[in-house]
Amino acid sequence: MSAAAHRRLTTDSWESLLHSQVSMMRELHKEPLFKEVGSREYDVLFSLSKCPTGWLRLNELNDNVLLTQPSISRMVDRLEDRGLIQRKTVEEDRRGVLVGLTEAGAELQKKVGRAHVQHIMEIMENALTDDEMGTLLALTGKLRRSILER
Numbered sequence: 001m002s003a004a005a006h007r008r009l010t011t012d013s014w015e016s017l018l019h020s021q022v023s024m025m026r027e028l029h030k031e032p033l034f035k036e037v038g039s040r041e042y043d044v045l046f047s048l049s050k051c052p053t054g055w056l057r058l059n060e061l062n063d064n065v066l067l068t069q070p071s072i073s074r075m076v077d078r079l080e081d082r083g084l085i086q087r088k089t090v091e092e093d094r095r096g097v098l099v100g101l102t103e104a105g106a107e108l109q110k111k112v113g114r115a116h117v118q119h120i121m122e123i124m125e126n127a128l129t130d131d132e133m134g135t136l137l138a139l140t141g142k143l144r145r146s147i148l149e150r
Contacts, residue, residue, distance in 0.1 A: 024123060031119050033112045037084075040067060042116070044075055045084065045109040048101045055098040057090070084108060 001009070029039055037045065047064040048056060056064075062072050076099055079085040084105035090096030101109065124133060 027123060028116065028119055031112075031115055033115050037108060037112055040065070041075060041079060041084075042109070042112050043067075044072075044079060045101065045105055046113065048085065048099065049106065049109045049113075051100075055088070055100040057096055057098055061099060079105070 025039070028034075034042065043065045044061065047061055048054070050064075058069075058072060058076065061076075062069055065072065067075065076085060076087070080087060080099075083102055085099050086102050088098050088100070090098055128136065
């Protein structure tokens with residue numbers, strides 16, 4: 001393959017991946033429950049729900065969501081005001097702050113999560129076979145690992 005053809009294939013592949021993600025997210029944002037909690041807010045609740053200890057430092061939370069540090073701080077303030085998350089001081093480092101779900105936050109995350117997963121399944125199962133989903137998972141994992149190894 002020529003260098004020009006390789007460059008074109010690379011950029012076309014990237015654009016296809018990006019456009020697929022944008023199309024999926026637009027479709028998923030139509031979910032009525034995202035009126036109750038925004039998709040970025042849900043992303044924070046979901047990240048906290050996956051944490052084994054139930055608590056994450058703000059910088060760890062920032063590693064799991066697509067928001068800037070100032071945006072995360074404001075989002076945490078809003079979610080705390082709504083009673084969906086809580087903060088506590090890190091025992092060994094009084095300057096550190098941990099955030100975790102409240103009972104209401106955990107309930108809302110589960111409620112929205114169930115509908116969200118169902119919607120994801122409808123989209124994915126309509127477009128891809130199980131083998132194709134496995135291939136997609138392997139390929140996207142390979143991309144993420146290559147970034148981490150840089």
